[in-house]
Amino acid sequence: MKSNTFWAWLIVVLGILYFFVPLLATLEFSLRAGRPDHFFSLVAYEKALKDPAFLKSMTLSVEIAVFTIIVTLLIIVPTAYWVHLRLPRLRPVVEFVTLMPFVVPAVVLVFGLIRIYSRPPLAFTYYTWSTNLLLVCAYSVLSFPYMYRAVDTGLRAIDVRTLTEAAQSLGASWATILLRIIFPNLRVALLSGAFLTFAIVVGEFTIAVFLARPTFGPYMSLQIQNKAYEPAALSIISFALTWASMGIIQWVGHRAPGQVQVGGAR
Amino acid sequence: MSQHSLLTGTQHETRGAPEARPVPLKRRASWAWVGVVPFFVFALLFLLLPTGFLFVGSFQDSLGRFTLDNYPKLFRTLVLEAYWRSIRISFVTALGGGVFGFLLAYAVIMGGLPRFVRSALMTFSGVASNFAGVPLAFAFIATIGQAGLLTLWIKDLFNVNIYDKSVGFTLYSFWGLSLVYMYFQFPLMVLIISPAIDGLRREWREASENLGATPWQYWRYVALPILLPSLLGTMILLFGNAFGAQATAFALTGGTYNLVTILIGAQIRGDVLRDPGLGYTLAVGMVIIMAICIGGYTWLQRWTEKWLR
C-alpha cells in the first residue's frame, strides 16, 4: 500500500508540474503590465475586470452553458441507455453521428445553420431569445461526443441490464427507471460530461461570433487580437472562474437525491 | 445470496427472482426505435442538415458550378501529407494522452490519496480540457518558447540554450505540438475514464490476491479486460478531439506546418480567393477517415467484449 501511494503521488506531482508551469508562465507575463514603474503589478487584471463587457459576456456564456448541459443530458442519456440495452447494432451509427462535430469545421456548421434557420417560418435568427436557443442547440451538438462517451463509459461500469430488469419487475415505468435509477448511478459520468460541456460553451468562439451573440469566446478573441497583457490576465481569470464553476457543478451534483451506489471502488 | 463473477462482474441471483414480464418480440423492437428518435431528429436538425452544405459544396467549384474535380485534388502530395500529419498527431496524442491520463485517474482514485485530490483533479480537468487555441499556445510559448520562462531559467542555471542546434529542441515541431495537445488530452481521458475505474470493485482485487495472483496477473486477467472497451472508446474520442483541432496548431506553427484542419481554414476562410469547394472536400475526407476509424474501433470493441462474456 505504501509503495502504491508513492507512485500515485509521483504521477500526481508530474501532472501538477505539467499543468501548472504553463499557467505560471502566463501569470508571470500578465504581471509584467506595470513596467517599467512596477516590476510586477496587477494593472492588467484591473483593466480586464473593469471592462463591463467582460462580466456581461461571461454571464451570458454561463447561462447558455447551463441550458446546453440540460439539453444534452436529456438527449444523450436516454439514447446511450437505449443503445446499450436494446440496440447494440446501432452503436456504430450513433457513435459516428456523435463524433461528426469533430470533423465538421465550426464555420461550416454556423453558416449552414444560418442558411437554414434565418428565413420564415424557421426564423430563429430574428429574435435574441430564439438565437440563444439556436446557440444552445448548436452547442449541444458540439458536446455530443464528450457527453456520449462519458455516459457510455458510465453505463459500462454499472450493471444496466440487471438494474433495469429488477426495476421493471417491481413495476417501474421507463421514466422512473431513467430518472431514479440510471441518472443517479451515472453521477460521476454525468458530472464529467457536464464539466466538458460547460468548458466547451464558455470557450467556443466561431459559432457565437457569427450568430452575433456576445458570449465570452468572442470577447476573449477581441482582446487577444489587440492587447498584450490583458489576454494573459483574462486567461488566468477565466481559468479560475471556470474552475470555480466546475466546483459548483460538482457540489450540486453531489447533493442530487436518490444515490444508489452500485458501482464504486470505495 | 448473490455472487460476483470475477470476470464479468454481473450479479447472479441464486434465489429465484421474479422474471421480467415477457414482451412479444415485435413490440419490443418498435419500442426500442422510439427511444433513439429524439437523438436522430435533433442531430438531423442541428448537425446533419447544416453539414449537408458541406457535402453539396464539395461538388462545387469556386463559382458554384457542379464539378467532380475537387476529389482528385485530395491525392496531391501536399494534401496527403497533411492528412498523414493530422492522423499521426491524433494517434500519438490519443495514445500518450490515454496512457498518462489513465495513470493519473487511477492514481487519484485507487492510489490511496486524500479525497480532495480527486475532486480537485476532476474539476481542474474540466477546465483544462478546453484550454486550447491561442491562450494555450501562448502559455507554452511563454514557458518553453525561445524567450520562455523555462528556457531562460535553463539558460541561467545550466548555461544551455535548448534551442541551440546542438540540443535541437524546438516547440515548433511535431513533438512540440504534441506536447501542447496533451494539455487537453490528459484531462479528457481523466474525466471520461473515471467512472470505469470506479467500477473496478475492490473485492475483485482482494479476491484475486486471495487466489494468489500477482498484481500483474490481476491486471492482465481481470482489470484490463474489463477496462479495455472503455479505454478504446475514450481513445477514439481523444483521436477525434485532436483530429479536429485547429486553433492551437494554427497559433503555434502558423503557415509552416500543414494539418488538414489548417488547410481547410486556408481554403474556406482567410483573405485569399481560394477554392472553398476544395475546403469542403477536405472536410468530407476527414469525415470518411473518422468513419473508418470508428469501423476499426467497433471491430476492436466486439473482439474485446468477448472477454466479458
Added chain:
Amino acid sequence: MKKRLMHALALMAALALVLTACQPAATEAPKDFSKVTSAADAGGMDALVAAAKAEGTVTTIALPHDWCNYGGVIDGFKAKYGLQVNELDPNAGSNDELEAVKANKDNKGPQAPDVVDVGLAFGPQAKTEQLISLYKVSTWDTIPASAKDADGYWYGDYYGVLAFEVNANVVKNVPQDWSDLLKPEYQGQVALAGDPRSSNQAIQAVYAAALATGGSLDNAEPGLQFFKQLNEAGNFVPVIAKPGTIAQGETPITIRWTYNALSNRDALAGNPPIEVVVPASGRFAGVYVQAVSAYAPHPAAARLWMEFLYSDEGQTLWLKGYCHPIRYEDLLARKAVPQDLLDKLPDVTGAVFPSLAQLDAAKKAITENWDAVVGADVK
C-alpha cells in the same frame, strides 16, 4: 379543449412571425434604399440621414478597434448620427465577410453585415457574385480612379505600408531594411502576423520582400526565396505574431502594416518600448476596399456609414490611426488636416501600388508555392 387552445396558440405564433417578417417592408414603402445609388438619388443627405435614423442601426464586420482607429470612427459615427453600430467578428477574414453576406441573404437579423471592408482582390469577386450594391459617395470624384470600381460597386478606403515592429527591449540593434533581417544576430526573431497562405497582411509581406530583393510587382518569386533563406538561417519563427507574443519577446521583429505597428506601439506605451521601422527599400502599399452589401438589412444606414467614412471627418479619423486615407492627396491640397496629425504619419515615400492583375498573380504565386518553397522544414 386543450387541443383547441394549442391550435389557437400555434396560429397566433405563426401570425406573429408572419407579421414581424412583413413589417420591415411596410416601413420601407416610400423608398427602397437598397436600390439607391447616391446621396442625390436618395433625395439629398437629409433624406438619407432621416431614413438611416429610422432604421436605427448599422451592422459592420471585420473592424478591429485598433485597426486604423476604427474604434474612433465607430464612436464618431455614433456621436454624429445617434445610430447604433452592431459589430460582428472583428477578426473575420475577407472570405468570412463574403460568406457571411451569402449565408445571410434572407436574414434580416443582426447576423447579416450591412457593409464590408475587404482586400482589394475581393472587390471584383464580390461584384461578380452580386453580393454588393452600387453606391457612389458624395466625395466620389476625389477618390483616385485606380482605387475604385468604375461602376461604383467598391472603392478603396485606406492604405499602409509594410513595416517592422521591433521590441526594443529584446532587439538592441534595430534592423533597417529587409536584407538586415537575414543577419545571424536576429536568430529566431522574425515573424509574420498571419498565415502566408491565407492572410492578406502576411502575403503582402512576402510580396514586399520580393520588391526589396530583386523582384518587382510582376514577380513575387524572390519574396518566397527570401523567406526560404530566412527560415533556413533559423531567423524565422513560425508563430503567428500577436501583440502578446511581441511584448513577451517570442516574436520581437514582426512584419505588419505601419498602422497596426504604430497603434500597438501606442497601446503598449513603452512597456516594452517599440520601434517601428519602415524598411528603406521594398515599400509596398496595400489597399483595402469598402462596399455595401446587396442584402443589407439596413440599406440606408449602410449608405450613411459610407458617406461618413468618405467625408473629411471620417478620413481624418482614419488618419489618426496612422493610415493613409484614400483621399489623402485631396485632403492635403485643401489643407483639411491639422499639421500635427500629418507629422505623426510614417514616411512612406516611394511606396508602390500593385494593380489588381499584379496582385492576383502575386497572391496566386505566393499562396500556392509557399509550402513547397518555404514550409517544408518543420518536421
